[in-house]
Amino acid sequence: MGKPKVYVTRLIPKEGLAILREAADVTMWEGNSPVPRKVLEKEIIEADGLISLITDTIDETLMEQAKNLKIVANYAVGFDNIDVKAASKKGICVTNTPDVLTNATADLTWALILATARRIVEAERFVRNGMWKAWTPTLMVGKDVQGATLGIVGLGRIGQAVAKRAKGFSMKVLYYDQKRNPEAEERLEISFHPLSELMSESDFVSIHVPLNKQTHHLIGKEEMKEMKEDAILINTSRGSVVDEEALVSALADGWIGGAGLDVFEEEPLPMNSKLLQMINVVLLPHIGSASREARKQMAVVVAENVTAALSGKTPPDTVN
Numbered sequence: 462m463g464k465p466k467v468y469v470t471r472l473i474p475k476e477g478l479a480i481l482r483e484a485a486d487v488t489m490w491e492g493n494s495p496v497p498r499k500v501l502e503k504e505i506i507e508a509d510g511l512i513s514l515i516t517d518t519i520d521e522t523l524m525e526q527a528k529n530l531k532i533v534a535n536y537a538v539g540f541d542n543i544d545v546k547a548a549s550k551k552g553i554c555v556t557n558t559p560d561v562l563t564n565a566t567a568d569l570t571w572a573l574i575l576a577t578a579r580r581i582v583e584a585e586r587f588v589r590n591g592m593w594k595a596w597t598p599t600l601m602v603g604k605d606v607q608g609a610t611l612g613i614v615g616l617g618r619i620g621q622a623v624a625k626r627a628k629g630f631s632m633k634v635l636y637y638d639q640k641r642n643p644e645a646e647e648r649l650e651i652s653f654h655p656l657s658e659l660m661s662e663s664d665f666v667s668i669h670v671p672l673n674k675q676t677h678h679l680i681g682k683e684e685m686k687e688m689k690e691d692a693i694l695i696n697t698s699r700g701s702v703v704d705e706e707a708l709v710s711a712l713a714d715g716w717i718g719g720a721g722l723d724v725f726e727e728e729p730l731p732m733n734s735k736l737l738q739m740i741n742v743v744l745l746p747h748i749g750s751a752s753r754e755a756r757k758q759m760a761v762v763v764a765e766n767v768t769a770a771l772s773g774k775t776p777p778d779t780v781n
């Protein structure tokens with residue numbers, strides 16, 4: 462009997478590929494853009510394992526073509542690109558990459574908090590454009606972070622890591638989640654608040670929930686209207702957790718002070734997005750987990766999940 466077949470939808474760090482190659486025949490899409498649907502439809506037919514990215518839609522129609530598929534290992538902590546219910550129905554295991562990207566994503570969240578508060582991108586453009594004439598008391602004055610109130614929406618691993626970092630800035634930290642976490646409240650010295658209270662009391666609101674039916678547009682017009690006029694919204698989770706049209710109004714009409722966004726309803730962000738015209742937003746290309754170590758460990762994790770599934774074991778990061 463030959464080795465099982467694993468299809469990888471994009472080149473991932475070599476540490477993961479080395480583990481996979483020990484156990485399987487590995488083929489992959491080596492293009493720079495997402496694997497075309499037609500290619501994926503063909504490759505999935507014979508694959509025993511699939512490593513997917515968040516740019517791949519793994520839906521029921523696709524999985525129905527698979528004859529041998531045992532696992533879809535997503536190279537991400539979020540897995541809203543996969544129809545998990547359909548996978549379960551077909552007995553296909555779905556896994557993600559938790560833990561290994563928590564710190565990288567929390568760090569990036571903090572980069573956005575500081576960049577938006579202290580107008581870093583705007584100030585940097587100012588220097589590059591030759592507009593810096595003299596040190597001035599009123600030049601690029603921003604928002605204070607030290608001692609401010611941070612509202613965390615979603616107290617999972619990443620939300621907790623963001624809260625932990627807030628201690629260094631002596632912030633008051635509030636959180637909202639579907640369920641309370643008394644242990645984390647004590648450990649991180651944070652307090653639970655209903656969402657509307659959190660929105661109205663926070664100077665910074667940072668979102669850390671997964672995208673699903675319950676969280677789609679969780680932060681909409683009503684929630685943004687509750688925010689302070691100079692508050693800043695940070696999103697490093699999924700674009701569709703925020704109603705982006707309402708966010709554009711919030712930023713344009715001054716309901717809120719600014720936003721730091723790593724994720725968007727449509728990615729890549731369309732070039733006609735009104736967000737691109739706004740000075741009070743910092744826009745990043747979905748790079749929350751993009752640190753060398755995190756990306757390397759994510760490759761190891763997907764590979765270990767796949768090899769476990771191929772040898773008949775329950776993969777460690779199974780989500781279904």
Ligand code: GLV
Nearest residue numbers: 536537538539750
């Ligand atoms: C990236 O967005 C991830 O979910 O890991």
